[in-house]
Amino acid sequence: MAGLALVALLAGCTAETPAARPGPTAPITTQTEEYAAGRSTPVLDPIYPEHGTDALDVLHYGLALDWSPTKRTLTGTATLRIRPTKDAHSLTLDFKPYTIDVLTLDARPVTGAVTREKLVVETPVRADVPVTLVVGYHGKPSQTPMPSQRGDTHPLGLTVDSQGGVWTMQEPFGAFTWYPANDHPSDEALYDIAVTVPTGWSGVASGTPVGQDGNTFRYRSTVPVASYATTLAVGKFRKSTAKGPRGIPVTYWYRADDPAVLTHLKRSTTLLSWLDKRFGPYPFESAGVVVVESGSAMETQQMVTLGNFFSMVDARWFDLTTLHEFAHQWFGDAVTLTDWRDIWLNEGWALYAQKLYEKETYNISEADFVRASRQRDGELREKYGPPSRPARNQFGASNVYYGGAAMLRQLHQALGDERFYALARGWVREHLNTQQSRASFTAYVNKTTGHDFTSLIDAWLDSPTTPPETGPLPA
Structure with missing residues (x-):
């Protein structure tokens, strides 16, 4: 979640x-x-x-x-x-x-x-x-x-x-x-x-x-969907439409008693364009958001389910939450985990995309970004353990978010912008509409970059403490 x-x-x-x-x-x-x-x-x-x-x-x-x-x-x-x-x-x-x-x-x-x-x-x-x-x-x-x-x-x-x-x-x-x-x-x-x-x-x-x-309202998915990424909502909704990157249709459904939320929802096309520019074309035929009576949000495929709680917080939180769920359309929906041991593979990518957007949009320095991320990662590993071993009764604990995102940040640092974003786009393009795992991700990174990053990936996923910093690859 x-x-x-x-x-x-x-x-x-x-x-x-x-x-x-x-x-x-x-x-x-x-x-x-x-x-x-x-x-x-x-x-x-x-x-x-x-x-x-x-x-x-x-x-x-x-x-x-x-x-x-x-x-x-x-x-x-x-x-x-x-x-x-x-x-x-x-x-x-x-x-x-x-x-x-x-x-x-x-x-x-x-x-x-x-x-x-x-x-x-x-x-x-x-x-x-x-x-x-x-x-x-x-x-x-x-x-x-x-x-x-x-x-x-x-x-x-x-x-x-x-x-x-x-x-x-x-x-x-x-x-x-x-x-x-x-x-x-x-x-x-x-x-x-x-x-x-x-x-x-x-x-x-x-x-x-x-x-x-x-x-009767009809919907069709001609590409595979995981059952957890399906959604159903019935309500006295209002509907609004827009065009996203590359002209994809975007639909907003919101409650008639909360019309002000539409102002926030209209930011979705900007968020989708930001993601499209970095991670490649939006992977589906349409996008959308439905606002429901919840305090949570979910990356349901092609139609993000967003709790009305987020319309009660400031625009920054709304944007970050919505962008996170849209990022999952690439990482989690278009490419899906094989089993729940690898939830970091979904949440690490989505949180890292969110943090990159936050850093860029709200002028967070790289030093502050790294310091805060490492501190939080350490706290979560101590409380929940490493991200590769999620506990049965602790689904969605934040260690799988931060540990996965921190590993991706290290890859980004090692590869630089051009090679990292090429890696991200290729991961989605080459594994579109499939289920993947830690083993396939590691193999893809090593093959695509020409470097063996197995130790780095293993350290971030398995270590009980936050791994040390590493530098960029030699020129």
Whole structure:
């Protein structure tokens, strides 16, 4: 939860399949070749192994969702194109215990149940023989606990706000609170999301806007998205549009009772241009921000989810938070970590981009920048340990932000501006829409620079204390 760190810095029930009940119409077809870009190599997470599975690869999610503010009820039809990765007697996905109304596999009714945040579909599958699972469901959303001891966190997943709308933030997991998912970043997929809402309300989701039919808002992701980077928000929003770098469309959704926030949001195009100039072209077809009733922020893909808390602070904090989340569109969304051990790979890049912007915009000297960064890094290593070993109950602790950013600063110092930014742009360009790890990052740095930076990277990621300063490479 990038925004949470900035603030720090700065029971399961079972639902057997009943008779079919009509739900929203799924917005997609199910031809496997259409979804080849959604193919992944899922892994079991070493920190949160209870979320996600390596037994299947979801290629595409078609989500048709209907939110009732008066009943506080979500009704949905999820159509999943799934590639099993091994022979199995059943399919298992992460899912909250909604009432299941329809459950079919390849258009045939099947038996399944939701128990302890898992949907188990009792039907055999074969490795690499894709299947289409349809789940119709309804119920009142509930959240899942955040695995953190920080005081600025809140439960994860779909949240009902004070006006009867909903929003979600879900890192490291929580997408399963509103649709059945293989809720792990190693299994990225394509998405079609249709959100139906009452008249006068708006439905917002991650992906590229592809039109509105009456009260149904549609979004599509033709490049892979990790489940934690999807978003859903329903509210009485106002909408504003702009053009970002290279003409990309930018959309702002903000609450009608907070019109002043639009002044801040309009700074987004400047922030995106700053990032584009240094890290290469914005990696998606569209960008945007939706403002929700939260004290946090999240780098949800193509549509940053920003808590309204940030409209209550000064313009500097708003800019830094928004830039941080936009930086994740390159580092975390376009290139995604393979598992949660490498959260520094997302947060280190985003924080370093934020610090570079802050230093440049607010005239912070290099000496003050280095001194403050090293001091904070030392404090965090002493409290939380090195960034390469995040604790299960300390998700998003600030050591993974500062340690990763400090390592990148040392690389920057060693390489100089031209070579460092070339390295950053190449990392995104050459690994676009893939999942990467510490090993692949280290290999890329060494190959691209022609120097062995393994010891430097290892020191910053593994040392219990702040590593010593090093100088630039010899000319």
